Amino acid sequence: MNFIILAIFAIILGPNWIAEGYMKRKNYVTSAEEKMNLLDKDKELIILLNSYAVELENKINELKGIAEELKKPLKEAQGREEEYLSHPLNRLSLILQMHEDWEPLVKLMQQPVGQWPIGSIEKLRGELPMQDDVNEANHAMFRIIQAYGLEPKDVARGLLDGVQYSGGLSAKDCYAMGKFSFKAGYYQIASKWLSTAKDLLIKQPRKYHEMIGVTKMDITLLLARSLVANENISIARDILMKDPMFNKTSKTLSMHFIKNPPKPTINLETWESGGSFSDLCRSASRKHSVVTNSTRLHCRYNSTTSPFIKLAPFRMEVLSLDPYIMLYHNVLSDFEIEKLEQMSEPFLERTTVFRAENGTEQVAPSRSADGVWLPHRQTKPDDLKVLNRIERRIADITGLNLHTGRQMQFMKYGFGGHFVPHHDYFDSKSSFLEEAGDRIATVLFYLNNADHGGATVFPQLNLAVPTQKGSALFWHNLKGESYDYDIKTFHGACPLISGNKLVTSYSNDKMDSRVGSDVPSAHCTSTSQL
Numbered sequence: 001m002n003f004i005i006l007a008i009f010a011i012i013l014g015p016n017w018i019a020e021g022y023m024k025r026k027n028y029v030t031s032a033e034e035k036m037n038l039l040d041k042d043k044e045l046i047i048l049l050n051s052y053a054v055e056l057e058n059k060i061n062e063l064k065g066i067a068e069e070l071k072k073p074l075k076e077a078q079g080r081e082e083e084y085l086s087h088p089l090n091r092l093s094l095i096l097q098m099h100e101d102w103e104p105l106v107k108l109m110q111q112p113v114g115q116w117p118i119g120s121i122e123k124l125r126g127e128l129p130m131q132d133d134v135n136e137a138n139h140a141m142f143r144i145i146q147a148y149g150l151e152p153k154d155v156a157r158g159l160l161d162g163v164q165y166s167g168g169l170s171a172k173d174c175y176a177m178g179k180f181s182f183k184a185g186y187y188q189i190a191s192k193w194l195s196t197a198k199d200l201l202i203k204q205p206r207k208y209h210e211m212i213g214v215t216k217m218d219i220t221l222l223l224a225r226s227l228v229a230n231e232n233i234s235i236a237r238d239i240l241m242k243d244p245m246f247n248k249t250s251k252t253l254s255m256h257f258i259k260n261p262p263k264p265t266i267n268l269e270t271w272e273s274g275g276s277f278s279d280l281c282r283s284a285s286r287k288h289s290v291v292t293n294s295t296r297l298h299c300r301y302n303s304t305t306s307p308f309i310k311l312a313p314f315r316m317e318v319l320s321l322d323p324y325i326m327l328y329h330n331v332l333s334d335f336e337i338e339k340l341e342q343m344s345e346p347f348l349e350r351t352t353v354f355r356a357e358n359g360t361e362q363v364a365p366s367r368s369a370d371g372v373w374l375p376h377r378q379t380k381p382d383d384l385k386v387l388n389r390i391e392r393r394i395a396d397i398t399g400l401n402l403h404t405g406r407q408m409q410f411m412k413y414g415f416g417g418h419f420v421p422h423h424d425y426f427d428s429k430s431s432f433l434e435e436a437g438d439r440i441a442t443v444l445f446y447l448n449n450a451d452h453g454g455a456t457v458f459p460q461l462n463l464a465v466p467t468q469k470g471s472a473l474f475w476h477n478l479k480g481e482s483y484d485y486d487i488k489t490f491h492g493a494c495p496l497i498s499g500n501k502l503v504t505s506y507s508n509d510k511m512d513s514r515v516g517s518d519v520p521s522a523h524c525t526s527t528s529q530l
Contacts, residue, residue, distance in 0.1 A: 029414065029415060044124065045121060048121050048124075055117070056114060138177060143416050148282050149278065149282055156173075162285075163497075171198075171209055178194035181193055183264060184268050187227075191232070198219050216243075227239070277494075281494035316329075327465065329468070331470060332470045334470075337469075339382075339383060340504070344504075345412075368414075370411065372410050375407070410503070412503070414499075415497075417496050418496070419492055425477045425489075426439070440477060442475055444474075444503075446469060455493075456491060458488070458490065459492075467501075
């Protein structure tokens, strides 16, 4: 699959959430660097496997050569055995061979082969993905399928959201997705994955799949159980009847599945069952949909929120007045975008989610990303100037007085990367928030155009905002002078089908609002309000 580079630079204006204690686990799902490393390990493992096969082949050829030498006297004696054995030299040679040759031959046969490749493979296995990584990868694909309404049979042949990607999935891959969906309690989609796996197993090498533990029996049984759990009992019974291995026990198995319904063992985020969030993600996909009936309010130049932008006003597209949501165009330069990526990439680690109730950070499935706080100890002086310049620009476009000395958190989302719908404020009575304050406003800087997926959507406003390079999305989380929480700012990030998405958070706990008045209209690119 082609991964199109996407980035978002997000700035959250509020308390200073400095994450500590990142989980030191390699992120094989969303990290482009770790995926490349994994590909290199795959190549190395295949080379080692071939080396082992070559050593086996050499030993086999050696044993075959010895066998051919041993067969020569038999061929010479064939049909005239008595005459052959009457010759004294032949008789001596046979006795010596039968007494002396087979002991070293047995030792040769017992001699271990390929110990170096086996040892190297065992060593590399410690660096390979674990079950948690497999679960996360399955979850990422499940998330994409749910958000964009995809069919497993299409995904298996590389067709995702109207785009035909190179490659596809094997019967083993589809079986794994079927098991994951089954364990999550999504029995209908599990049935589709398992039906696809069953069809693919007919076309793909069965010996390989059976060697790694994927058999027709496994797939058929789980398929029947998924169908029964989804109340398609007659279809499940019919599938079992048509299988020679189960036709005599189909009724018994069906009754067993009915009497012993499965219990989900994997908990997914509630939004992943669909709803308006998924509908908006599908509508905002750039690959297969042309958004019509755009209802943006209007565009204008903002030249009033600070003295500086009177000289260099920003193009501002009004997306909503209640709540106040604006999209500023051409806010970041290509140079600034490149610098942000360069100062962050080498230091990315697993990101966490803040828990307001106890003031701690935890890794959670609600967000899949890598991140780093900026500036860090190795941030260069020139990079600090870039960060300070961006902070001043935030104040310019938002009209908010910021206090310096805070950190930005730069985050990177990859395949299936997402952030479940949420509010940026916490609305918590914890002592931590009472001291630090809650998040007042949010600014998102988009660093490039996402090729496929990754839009920001507001389900309660029916609003979807695709990524636009260099632009900044800004909204207030709290209402005007009352500072009441605005529940309509509920928003999330659609899963990426291909590409990456980079996010940075900026924190500040005390700000004064000085948003400007109306300014002259100006032409700007339309954003889809759906």
